[in-house]
Amino acid sequence: QEQVKESGGDWVQAGGSLNLSCVASRSVWRLTAMGWYRQAPGKERELVALMSEGGTTTYADSVKGRFTISRDNGENISYLQMNSLKPEDSAVYYCKASYGGINGLTGASHKFDRWGQGTQVTVSS
Secondary structure, X not given: OOOEEEEOOOEEEOOOOEEEEEEEOOOOOEEEEEEEEEEOOOOOOEEEEEEEOOOOEEEOOOOOOOEEEEEEOOOOEEEEEEOOOOHXXXXXXXXXXXXXXXXXXXXXXXXXXXXXXXXXXXXXX
């Protein structure tokens, strides 16, 4: 069973920085994308940043210019560098690893996601 593990969450003052890390386990399936999501109390989980296998990135408007997602494909690691943090960035941050490929026996396409358990980021004003 593929597993995902985040780390790096902490308490920080507004204007500070944090760097989150996510490690996805190796699989017989290809790791196609890795993304970061967050969920604040009373709110729905939202996309923060996403990077495809080819390096294409997507960011939420609220973090553009402040957060940067990167990926070490060789090690199945994703990083989220967060700068100029604001109190509204406080949330549990989750990493999602997307796997996929073609089943060699059936020829069917296979896709699935694995989520980490999250890491808490708290930004004080």
